[in-house]
Amino acid sequence: MRATCERLPTVAFNGAICHGPQPSGFNERVGHPDNIFWYQAVLANRVFMALDEKHQALERQPRNWVLLNEIAMFLTFSLRDLKAGIDMAKMALALNPTCSAELWNTLGDGLFEFGRTEEARSAYLKALDVNESDVRARYNLAWCYAREKNFPAALDMISQALALDKTGEYRERLTQKLSEVMQQVGLRHQQEYLLPYGQNTQPMSKSSGERAFLILSAGNLERMSFAPPGNRGSPRNR
Secondary structure (H helix, E strand, O other): OOOOOOOOOOOOOOOOOOOOOOOOOOOOOOOOOOOHHHHHHHHHHHHHHHHHHHHHHHHOOOOOOOHHHHHHHHHHOOOOOHHHHHHHHHHHHHHHHOOOHHHHHHHHHHHHHHHHHHHHHHHHHHHHHHHOOOOHHHHHHHHHHHHHHOHHHHHHHHHHHHHHHOOOOOHHHHHHHHHHHHHHHHHHHHHHHHOOOOOOOOOOOHHHHHHHHHHHHHOOOOOOOOOOOOOOOOOOOO
């Protein structure tokens, strides 16, 4: 353990970078390129500084729900403290439950990452109640329905989101998710073909998938090479 138990203001780690007797002529170059601990120390200090800035801002504006939303996303996606992120989103929603779809999306993100898919879906649907044209909520719902293996509903959300995404902000993420869902649909069709007749399986709606592909074709994306499935990431990166 290279960090001591002492606590100093504005210092994330108070401890020596190297332990043991000091070697003669020891002098590391700028950036400590050969020190395996240096990168960890830099990251830790970045987190410390970010938390300190957000804490100070929150002290100045404790009822600023926009700031609370930013902190909730930081807790959920940067620190991976899902419970704290969910609690912070709920605190923001207590101040503003009906004016911002973003708050409901942020709450849903935390719940989804926590594995509470049904609650996440409910939060995203509430985001649509606040803003019926919200693209992010539809994109998030596609993730929920795909996890629940309700592929017709997932494709329907993707097709609606593609139609509403006028600026193209979510197009790349939507087309990647469409590719992932269609791969899962193809796997299901293979399994249904191999299963004995009479097996109870959920029928696949053609209209949802066809509608999504028609939208892609209208945007000259029918020959797009889809990226392989990846992790969900943060809302700004996914």
